[in-house]
Amino acid sequence: MLELRLVQGSLLKKVMEALKDLVTDANFDCSATGFSLQAMDSSHVALVSLLLRSEGFEHYRCDRNLSMGMNLNNMSKMLKCAGNDDIITLKADDGSDTVTFMFESPTQDKIADFEMKLMDIDSEHLGIPEAEYHAIVRMPSSEFARICKDLSSIGDTVVISVTKEGVKFSTRGDIGTANVVCRQNTTVDKPEEATIIEMKEPVSLTFALRYMNSFTKATPLSSTVTISLSSELPVVVEYKIAEMGYIRFYLAPKIEEDEEDNKA
């Protein structure tokens, strides 16, 4: 039997908004340690990894490991019916082909339960090795979202270049070129407004803006975003989920040849 009670139910609503444009169907894996998901986007280019640790739930009961296939669009429809202050409980009986979401209003005057059919989804769990990154940028998530959105009005790809001084986002398109530089800045009033760069060596990598814009749907989950870059590795765009875990997006850089093609 599975029963997970999350007092801050709005977290689950935000997680769903962050996932549903990128992933159509996915297996949610429940174990004693937490509630997690790993899935490729529908065009098999980007990978998303979600973890909500069991400690973050008010009540967490998971008798045996369970993998529940869900249609994220349908799950999102149901979670949209939860109020922002509702407590959300996720329940599944052993061997059942359904999952139940229960929403309790803070006053307990309104209680809703939504039952959804589960699906069989083939998926292989990819091992994501821990890696050393050449450069790690931590910056306000709203700033990163704004930059990705702005640049996509000019071009299709973004070159992210990191030096000790700052991080530069560049694009080019039919109407011209654009460069946005965010300077390293640790002396801010609020820590979440800092832009902090840890760099072993300079990197400059090119990515499709379409995916970056999908990743920024996770912005409401965290005031900061961490972007980890290495020339041979997919970029990791990570949003921490307060005290509970994270949502991480992985995207392979476009190789130089691609980039030249695009420019031609």
Added chain:
Amino acid sequence: MLELRLVQGSLLKKVMEALKDLVTDANFDCSATGFSLQAMDSSHVALVSLLLRSEGFEHYRCDRNLSMGMNLNNMSKMLKCAGNDDIITLKADDGSDTVTFMFESPTQDKIADFEMKLMDIDSEHLGIPEAEYHAIVRMPSSEFARICKDLSSIGDTVVISVTKEGVKFSTRGDIGTANVVCRQNTTVDKPEEATIIEMKEPVSLTFALRYMNSFTKATPLSSTVTISLSSELPVVVEYKIAEMGYIRFYLAPKIEEDEEDNKA
């Protein structure tokens, strides 16, 4: 001659928003006692009844009974031109085929008059007998609107079931099922947040959510809604209009056979 002056002109704007999606053309009936309307929706399934009593107007002059046929979409276009704080005066000369809406800004610096052609509309006034209802639910109107909207993302019909403990709204659709229970609750800080159930016997009736969602367009008119249910009668969904009257929507329940068809 007809001249009705309504200081709280925004009421009339809200009434129009509540009506215009449901009813295309209708006769507004003016008499010494008030300004009223009774109309079927365009598919002849739901009935709406509006009353604005003469005492609610700052000035109310109606020399003889008058029935004015109006296109509600056009009337809505004109009322949208009134500011929310404007005083609205409705004027018609005897025998005229037009009606004039006058909007005065609170400072009297801006005065607008909109003249609209009247229409001949055949309509028969249905007598709605006073009835005894098995159960009457009074609840916050925004809560009711939210539930109808939420459930319509899952299914097409809602089963409303009343017991002494509370009222349950249920639906089912391709993606699953949903139940929302609102408990009787009279010990709230603000009276308009109470959910109060008067019940003679339990009822459980099925309705098309499409109509319920149309009715909830009246939500801005009142902080509470009253739902009166009996197994042999159309449901009445009533929104009181402060000190002046009401807007009531009537909808026949779907019979069991229908419901079974839908489930099959």
Added chain:
Amino acid sequence: MLELRLVQGSLLKKVMEALKDLVTDANFDCSATGFSLQAMDSSHVALVSLLLRSEGFEHYRCDRNLSMGMNLNNMSKMLKCAGNDDIITLKADDGSDTVTFMFESPTQDKIADFEMKLMDIDSEHLGIPEAEYHAIVRMPSSEFARICKDLSSIGDTVVISVTKEGVKFSTRGDIGTANVVCRQNTTVDKPEEATIIEMKEPVSLTFALRYMNSFTKATPLSSTVTISLSSELPVVVEYKIAEMGYIRFYLAPKIEEDEEDNKA
């Protein structure tokens, strides 16, 4: 070389929003005295004239007169990437076929530069003679915008009539007629809420509402609008740009014959 630094960058964003629906491509003319534009709308009916005087810029360097042809839609895309509090600098090298917009965030932590290709645009500069107007109306710009929007839900043209008492806006359409009168009113708490009429002789002129509605896109630039009317001249709808200049729209009145045709 050209370098214009505008601390209140949001002004330029608002100017672009005011222009881009009316004008597709236009030459921006830079001289020692200021940054200006004159252009016909794409259907060659309305004329727009913009002036931003050099004194309004924090830094203004223009070594020689320069005319820069820009696509306003593309320029708007780039300016939308500037934050509302950003300082905007416009730069062009002599003989270059590009212009650069630089956006600096107030904290200087984020610096963006957008480079746009210039275009060759044929245009003749029309001399607009200073004229004496029969009537000049100054009124709140939001009021004027609201009236134009409201009337266009009823009809296609507006008759603007000025008397000593006030200004009347009238229209007629299939569903009826509308008149909005704004009274002269100089005794208001805030000067920008006044409606002031300077009149030499009464005027009554007819204009296409479509253009009036385009002009009101400039509303965010100024809390007041000035409408100058003479029976033989195009109307001038002017929005002052704080301390810097103005944006003026010119539109020829519809002649009586036209009006009669429309009514027929």
